[in-house]
Amino acid sequence: MSQLQYFLALVAGGLATAALAYSFVTPFEQALLLKAFLALGCLSLIRFFVPLGLWVDGALALLGAVAVLTSIGAFVPPLPFFWMAVVVAWLFAWLFVERLSKSLAPRLSDNAGLGLLIPVVFGAALLVIWEVVTRGANVPPVLLPAPSAIGAQLANSAPILWADFVQTFIKSVLPGFAIGCLSGLVVAILVDRSPFLKAGLLPIGNFMSALPIIGIAPIMVMWFGFDWQSKAAVVVAMTFFPMLVNTVAGLNASSSIERDLMRTYAADYWQTLLKLRLPAAGPFIFNALKINSTLALIGAIVAEFFGTPVVGMGFRISTGVGRLAIDLVWAEIAVAAIAGSAFYGVIALIERGVTFWHPSVRGGRA
Amino acid sequence: MRRAGPVIVVLLAIIVVWYAAAIGMNAPWQTTLNTRANLTDVPFTEFALQTWAQDRPVLPAPHQVVGEIWNATVALELTSKRSLAYHGWITLSSTLLGFVLGTALGVVLAVFIVHNEAANRSLMPWIIASQTIPILAIAPMVVVGLGSVGITGTVPRALISMYLSFFPVVVGMVKGLRSPESIQLDLMHTYDASPWQTFWKLRWPAAMPILFASMKVGIAISLVGAVVSELSNAAGGGLGVRLLTGSYNGQTIQIWAALFIAAALAAILVMIVGAAERMVNARMGVRPA
Amino acid sequence: MTSVVSATNLGLTFKTNDGDVVALSDVNLTIEKGEFVSFIGPSGCGKTTFLRTIADLERPTSGSLTINGQAPERARKDRAYGYVFQAPALYPWRTIEKNVALPLEIMGYTSAQQAERVKRTMDLVNLAGFEKKYPWQLSGGMQQRASIARALSFDADLLLMDEPFGALDEIVRDHLNSELLKLWDRTGKTICFVTHSIPEAVYLSTKIVVMSPRPGRVTDVIESDLPGERPLDIRETPEFLAIAARVRDGLRAGHSYEEAL
Numbered sequence: 001m002s003q004l005q006y007f008l009a010l011v012a013g014g015l016a017t018a019a020l021a022y023s024f025v026t027p028f029e030q031a032l033l034l035k036a037f038l039a040l041g042c043l044s045l046i047r048f049f050v051p052l053g054l055w056v057d058g059a060l061a062l063l064g065a066v067a068v069l070t071s072i073g074a075f076v077p078p079l080p081f082f083w084m085a086v087v088v089a090w091l092f093a094w095l096f097v098e099r100l101s102k103s104l105a106p107r108l109s110d111n112a113g114l115g116l117l118i119p120v121v122f123g124a125a126l127l128v129i130w131e132v133v134t135r136g137a138n139v140p141p142v143l144l145p146a147p148s149a150i151g152a153q154l155a156n157s158a159p160i161l162w163a164d165f166v167q168t169f170i171k172s173v174l175p176g177f178a179i180g181c182l183s184g185l186v187v188a189i190l191v192d193r194s195p196f197l198k199a200g201l202l203p204i205g206n207f208m209s210a211l212p213i214i215g216i217a218p219i220m221v222m223w224f225g226f227d228w229q230s231k232a233a234v235v236v237a238m239t240f241f242p243m244l245v246n247t248v249a250g251l252n253a254s255s256s257i258e259r260d261l262m263r264t265y266a267a268d269y270w271q272t273l274l275k276l277r278l279p280a281a282g283p284f285i286f287n288a289l290k291i292n293s294t295l296a297l298i299g300a301i302v303a304e305f306f307g308t309p310v311v312g313m314g315f316r317i318s319t320g321v322g323r324l325a326i327d328l329v330w331a332e333i334a335v336a337a338i339a340g341s342a343f344y345g346v347i348a349l350i351e352r353g354v355t356f357w358h359p360s361v362r363g364g365r366a
Numbered sequence: 367m368r369r370a371g372p373v374i375v376v377l378l379a380i381i382v383v384w385y386a387a388a389i390g391m392n393a394p395w396q397t398t399l400n401t402r403a404n405l406t407d408v409p410f411t412e413f414a415l416q417t418w419a420q421d422r423p424v425l426p427a428p429h430q431v432v433g434e435i436w437n438a439t440v441a442l443e444l445t446s447k448r449s450l451a452y453h454g455w456i457t458l459s460s461t462l463l464g465f466v467l468g469t470a471l472g473v474v475l476a477v478f479i480v481h482n483e484a485a486n487r488s489l490m491p492w493i494i495a496s497q498t499i500p501i502l503a504i505a506p507m508v509v510v511g512l513g514s515v516g517i518t519g520t521v522p523r524a525l526i527s528m529y530l531s532f533f534p535v536v537v538g539m540v541k542g543l544r545s546p547e548s549i550q551l552d553l554m555h556t557y558d559a560s561p562w563q564t565f566w567k568l569r570w571p572a573a574m575p576i577l578f579a580s581m582k583v584g585i586a587i588s589l590v591g592a593v594v595s596e597l598s599n600a601a602g603g604g605l606g607v608r609l610l611t612g613s614y615n616g617q618t619i620q621i622w623a624a625l626f627i628a629a630a631l632a633a634i635l636v637m638i639v640g641a642a643e644r645m646v647n648a649r650m651g652v653r654p655a
Numbered sequence: 656m657t658s659v660v661s662a663t664n665l666g667l668t669f670k671t672n673d674g675d676v677v678a679l680s681d682v683n684l685t686i687e688k689g690e691f692v693s694f695i696g697p698s699g700c701g702k703t704t705f706l707r708t709i710a711d712l713e714r715p716t717s718g719s720l721t722i723n724g725q726a727p728e729r730a731r732k733d734r735a736y737g738y739v740f741q742a743p744a745l746y747p748w749r750t751i752e753k754n755v756a757l758p759l760e761i762m763g764y765t766s767a768q769q770a771e772r773v774k775r776t777m778d779l780v781n782l783a784g785f786e787k788k789y790p791w792q793l794s795g796g797m798q799q800r801a802s803i804a805r806a807l808s809f810d811a812d813l814l815l816m817d818e819p820f821g822a823l824d825e826i827v828r829d830h831l832n833s834e835l836l837k838l839w840d841r842t843g844k845t846i847c848f849v850t851h852s853i854p855e856a857v858y859l860s861t862k863i864v865v866m867s868p869r870p871g872r873v874t875d876v877i878e879s880d881l882p883g884e885r886p887l888d889i890r891e892t893p894e895f896l897a898i899a900a901r902v903r904d905g906l907r908a909g910h911s912y913e914e915a916l
Contacts, residue, residue, distance in 0.1 A: 094484070100484075101486075102483065104483075119487065119489075119492060122488035123492060142511055143512070200375055204377070210586040210632055211628075212586075212625075215625045218612060218621050222613070257744040258744050258746070263711075264710055264712070264731065264736070264738040265762065266732045266734060267761045271761050275746075276746065294500065298500040301500055305506070307613065313503070314503065317503060317507060320507075333503065336500050340500050355748070
């Protein structure tokens with residue numbers, strides 16, 4: 001065991017023992033599962049005499065999570081040993097992850113299977129702690145609702161959330177994203193032919209990429225009205241410049257030998273563009289698409305803060321905040337998060353298919 | 367100068383197009399106004415000048431925006447609620463606080479991730495996944511939530527900025543701290559260098575160029591975070607509030623002025639980081655690009 | 656009959672920020688059909704520049720140069736030569752056969768012609784069976800063979816090779832050298848070959864052009880009288896060693912070490 005693992009095991013076992021001792025102040029039959037977990041945690045100290053497998057720590061962490069979740073309401077207000085048990089469960093999860101990643105270390109590139117378990121454990125631990133802290137410590141829901149409350153709201157308001165999703169994602173984000181990316185690509189190819197325009201437009205494009213373009217949202221609302229057209233316009237403006245800058249950089253990504261080769265074939269401009277420069281620009285174009293997928297959603301939602309018909313994710317978030325309907329807001333955010341990750345994920349999948357040859361995708365050397 | 371030439375020409379072209387567009391977009395309203403005033407047969411030059419001088423134009427002419435910026439900064443007292451300098455300062459302070467906190471957090475987390483495999487495997491996927499989530503959308507809610515428990519003012523807005531600027535820094539720094547090649551690490555190993563020495567003499571200097579590149583992204587997005595987080599509290603002030611009130615009152619010139627100030631702030635902040643980058647790179651012998 | 660390559664008083668000066676660099680000065684050379692000509696010399700002697708000038712990748716600043724009696728640009732547009740670079744420069748998003756077919760696509764061959772020529776040239780460089788592989792799945796030697804196949808696929812009579820085996824290890828290089836000789840024998844092409852290996856130059860060539868730097872110029876042209884049939888162990892014969900010694904003398908005469916970088 002490494003120093004860190006030794007330390008984690010010692011603290012987890014010791015704290016479990018202390019919490020178990022403390023728990024004797026309550027009637028025996030109360031929160032039995034929690035006490036059983038603490039007893040087992042205390043028992044785990046035998047690892048210093050008999051080696052325990054890492055799965056024992058995993059099982060203990062799981063048991064601890066279940067135990068604390070089921071006994072949130074057992075004591076009101078929660079006794080200190082309850083919080084100690086939360087910490088113990090978390091320490092076991094950490095110890096498990098630490099030992100698992102050490103055992104995987106030789107296979108660094110192993111991202112499937114067991115490697116995937118580690119972030120899942122982390123995410124689950126985060127959710128459990130969120131749930132336990134918000135409910136156990138009675139955090140005002142205005143500040144942070146429990147995940148279970150958000151989940152319930154997600155199920156209850158499905159029709160509203162769906163309508164908002166259609167308004168914001170299908171009507172604003174997708175057309176705006178398509179127009180913005182396509183025009184960025186076309187302008188990049190046009191600009192690329194003229195060194196003068198390239199020298200003039202590129203610094204401005206780079207500069208624009210760093211600006212808070214989202215600020216044009218109120219102007220777009222005035223120009224294009226309250227409905228989705230103004231949001232799509234904001235999305236177009238936000239996605240155009242990253243695509244322009246990345247594509248221009250990508251068109252210059254082919255090496256001089258590769259371009260000389262096309263020259264020895266007396267290939268014309270379009271042949272060189274289609275057979276060499278555009279494929280070589282692929283990774284850059286996909287990079288822009290990925291950046292833009294996030295920007296597009298942000299742009300559409302924030303633009304809705306400046307005026308919408310009474311539907312849309314941004315509208316729901318801003319009015320929900322005003323009416324203190326925070327779990328609806330969080331449900332909306334969960335939808336946005338899922339939509340955002342899925343959008344990104346789809347583009348990343350297409351990228352893997354199209355630029356399979358690039359070292360960053362095939363995981364090899366250049 | 368040779369490099370500035372094309373940029374200036376393109377900028378001039380944009381201004382010309384802008385003035386032309388202002389005529390076109392403001393023309394319908396100007397025609398209505400002129401008809402009401404029974405003005406007929408207005409010569410084109412006069413009509414153009416009229417479209418560039420409306421109170422609430424659809425598209426204000428550049429000189430109107432510049433005039434508004436001048437009126438709202440130099441011509442007003444700094445403490446005035448209508449001063450753009452005052453609102454700009456509110457935005458700038460939360461931007462900077464958030465940026466400093468975010469960068470510090472990002473660097474610390476990156477160091478942790480590079481040195482601990484478990485942290486790498488549990489944190490990195492979530493950090494990358496969270497990049498795809500429209501974090502900015504929750505900014506107003508965080509401000510309101512924190513406000514309800516008594517945390518108000520610069521801090522909640524700075525937290526949004528911190529949250530946004532922390533991502534590019536942590537991702538960039540992890541990449542940077544891992545950038546030394548294995549032979550360079552092996553070399554440190556042959557010297558029996560401690561992890562501490564390896565960090566300060568190899569990993570940290572190797573990560574510098576990427577740190578600055580990430581900080582440029584971070585400070586820009588930090589400003590965006592500050593502006594958006596202001597949208598939830600119209601009384602709090604800031605450039606975002608100017609955008610919002612301008613939008614409610616149809617004060618287009620005010621919106622454009624606030625937008626320009628925000629753009630200028632972003633440009634200046636990015637340039638400052640860029641200047642710091644050049645200084646550090648020069649001292650560390652990085653070849654200028 | 657016109658020479659394949661004919662250079663008269665050829666000069667090329669690069670303008671750089673640090674002043675003018677004379678890459679080629681007063682080069683006179685003719686290359687006849689079917690010759691295998693090696694260009695040898697230290698770095699900066701202009702051997703690659705000369706090859707690039709033939710290929711119309713650089714423009715001479717003085718003198719004249721003709722390829723098959725025509726200007727280099729005309730020759731390039733007529734697809735008069737195939738060029739093999741120092742690196743394979745295969746496009747990673749194309750399979751080997753699609754890479755070999757690249758020039759054929761650009762030159763407008765029908766797909767039937769493409770398939771036929773790809774197969775023939777792949778056989779010629781012994782790459783049959785690797786058609787569907789991607790470049791990054793092949794070894795360096797195989798990649799370079801594929802790039803030779805690509806240069807051969809459209810049947811230009813002139814093959815320009817710029818240190819094609821420079822990045823390969825010696826065992827692979829020996830192997831590819833003997834393959835190249837066989838290929839030259841079978842196809843009867845004219846080959847211009849840049850190298851900085853004396854044994855490679857002597858082993859391959861019918862004519863060795865020795866060049867020297869600052870400014871880049873031709874110091875010696877050696878006609879080799881080695882037989883056409885050359886097994887690898889010809890490199891231990893006295894005739895071979897005599898030519899190699901003459902090349903070495905030529906290099907030494909043209910090269911002043913104190914100004915070498």
